[in-house]
Amino acid sequence: MTVATAAIGTSTDSGTTELPDIVSPQEVGPQDARALSQLFFARLATLEEGTPEHQYARNTLIEMNMSLVRYAAGRFRHRGDEMEDIVQVGTIGLIKAIDRFELSREVQFATFAVPYIVGEIKRFFRDTSWAVHVPRRLQEARVELAKATEELSTRLGRAPRVSELAELMGLTEDEVIEARTAANGYNSTSLDAAVHGDSDEGEAALTDFIGAEDPAMELVEDFHALAPLLAGLDERDRQILRLRFVDELTQSQIGEHLGVSQMHVSRLLSRTLSRLREGMLTTR
Template sequence: MALRTAQTVGAERAGAPDGLPWIEDAARIAPQDARELSKHFFDSLRVLEEGTPEYQYARNTLIEMNLSLVRFAAGRFRNRGSGDMEDIVQVGTIGLIKAIDRFDLSREVEFTSFAVPYIVGEIKRFFRDTTWSVHVPRRLQELRVDLAKAKETLAAGLDRDPTVKELAEHLGIGEEEVTEGLVAANGYTAGSLDIPADSTAPTGRATGARTYADVLGEPDPAMETVENLHTLAPLLGGLDARERRIIDMRFGQEMTQAQIGEELGISQMHVSRLLSRILRRLRDGMLTQD
């Protein structure tokens, strides 16, 4: 997988903002030094205009300096059995970038404490979305684990596989929910698409036999966008006129926060806080409806 993160400071950058040091290779900064330097860079990031070379320098340097947090968090998932470590680090870096964009010094919280949950959350989401062969709701993914433990416990005592009723009684849930969980568990691993579509056909593929791959349709990448927009529409309708205007200027007209501030007669920092609040409401709303 490819993720474009901050690169070593080079000729493209116009220079460090006043009050910030010029760092040639921020990735080599020791974690303890990075913690102190990050405070100064975050302080400058609050007053710099988004989109300027100075803003990009401060933001990119923050990313590079704190990559050690990503490597630390990724190490916890080294033996998960799936996912290349480079992929895990790249996914964790997405979490780091989100944390940098959302961090506020006024919270009086150490950035490391703020960032690690974002990083770990992205990595966990990566494993949740890639280790299952098909998309299964998180509730059923967790139920699969509970069912596996219950089956092992009951089988040891019964000397046979437990029934659906026995599993339901052991877990304190309904039989229908157990059945749903067992069916969903089939999505954890996938069979070969080269298996003949006729289940009565022999294991070996006969000449001219039609397989599942032969009749499989192609995914439409636009479907996820349609689903997201369908979910988002009523949430946008719940915003007031000013909030909808800010969303339109930021994502419809692709205006910077500084430009939005000029349009509305408020500061860039005020725009940033408004956007964070609005996006948090929309995100929470979509997660609730998922």
């Protein structure tokens, strides 16, 4: 006789089904767990929360359905994290499913619970994944570095030096520094994150404290506005501009190159620059 068939069918004088005393719920097979879960959920709905009977029914449901957590956790073995951690997170999803399940839904509890379990595990990976891709060896070194730092801080009563960490971890000082640098990739912060400033200034965004305005950005805009204006000049005007501002010739040298006087070059250059200046002001 299975655990399930032995448990079902015992009723009290009040007509409610009496829950069986299951010594090892975690050893109940999946098929028996499905049948027993129906019984326990029906009784759970009639019990007052916080009572020993309610706590027993809830805890038994959790232990009986741990196979669902192990099944869901097995889908994430390739992530490289400790399976124990994944199972613990998945158990949170199982508990949420138990607290929200109702027999009136007319669905199997396993069908209802698995999405909760998988969702909790995925949320765990989303919240604990590295913000920047870091080689596996450095990810592992980060964990060891944290342990070594805590141990030495407790032992020495101060922050440990790189040399002390290297000796304890069996690494070179360069490797310790590399692990420290890589640890910065574990979490990222939004540039819009609030930073507490002086009491008079209140809060400011992180972006207010890093970076600086690049004056060359205005030049980029000017070059884009100037390009079509230069294309609209005739060949001689473009040549004069090139000789003056690219080759850096004087007006006299340009005049000799073109066979005209220095005064004529000056008038042509002044007219061209005025035309370009007016065009730039119009496009702003």
